[in-house]
Amino acid sequence: NAGVMQNPRHLVRRRGQEARLRCSPMKGHSHVYWYRQLPEEGLKFMVYLQKENIIDESGMPKERFSAEFPKEGPSILRIQQVVRGDSAAYFCASSPNRGKHEQYFGPGTRLTVT
Amino acid sequence: DQQVKQNSPSLSVQEGRISILNCDYTNSMFDYFLWYKKYPAEGPTFLISISSIKDKNEDGRFTVFLNKSAKHLSLHIVPSQPGDSAVYFCAASADTGNQFYFGTGTSLTVIP
Numbered sequence: 001n002a003g004v005m006q007n008p009r010h011l012v013r014r015r016g017q018e019a020r021l022r023c024s025p026m027k028g029h030s031h032v033y034w035y036r037q038l039p040e041e042g043l044k045f046m047v048y049l050q051k052e053n054i055i056d057e058s059g060m061p062k063e064r065f066s067a068e069f070p071k072e073g074p075s076i077l078r079i080q081q082v083v084r085g086d087s088a089a090y091f092c093a094s095s096p097n098r099g100k101h102e103q104y105f106g107p108g109t110r111l112t113v114t
Numbered sequence: 115d116q117q118v119k120q121n122s123p124s125l126s127v128q129e130g131r132i133s134i135l136n137c138d139y140t141n142s143m144f145d146y147f148l149w150y151k152k153y154p155a156e157g158p159t160f161l162i163s164i165s166s167i168k169d170k171n172e173d174g175r176f177t178v179f180l181n182k183s184a185k186h187l188s189l190h191i192v193p194s195q196p197g198d199s200a201v202y203f204c205a206a207s208a209d210t211g212n213q214f215y216f217g218t219g220t221s222l223t224v225i226p
Binding site: 098 | 118150155156
């Protein structure tokens with residue numbers, strides 16, 4: 001019974017390149033959340049998706065960032081033209097339903113922009 | 115705008131004693147609260163939750179207390195064990211919201 005899986009665990013990109021972060025939710029979970037953790041800070045919500053739908057992207061920067069959760073395959077968080085300030089740990093969480101349920105987190109992807 | 119605050123960045127406790135981690139929030143619409151535990155290089159792991167209709171929830175060594183009038187919750191760990199050493203995050207959500215708001219975390223060290 002695999003938990004939430006994220007890959008890669010570590011990603012290094014030069015300024016201006018694209019970063020693609022993948023998240024496979026727990027089996028049976030159709031709700032996916034992306035969070036970002038900057039150094040010395042808590043987790044900040046970015047986006048909430050269900051299969052093929054973005055439900056809430058209020059925490060995601062308007063430019064360069066996008067997310068998807070296709071019918072088949074993992075959820076993808078895409079950052080175009082990365083800058084040094086994008087360096088952070090990106091966590092994906094999943095839940096079986098919307099609402100008052102705990103979210104189960106993956107191990108995170110640590111993005112470093114050089 | 116930090117709606118969930120953990121004002122103690124770190125806490126050290128002797129093994130066997132009680133650990134008390136505190137969390138304050140500002141949004142009166144929050145009605146569901148959770149505590150997560152995080153080890154380095156891992157994702158947060160759910161520990162315990164509480165709904166605003168309760169003021170206490172207990173699960174083994176872990177108890178969460180909620181004081182709605184003070185907008186304050188706390189996590190008690192009794193007895194503390196060295197394996198409890200980790201960063202603890204509190205999180206809150208509102209009934210109408212889709213996201214959890216996280217505090218900045220408290221690093222707990224349990225000294226053998």
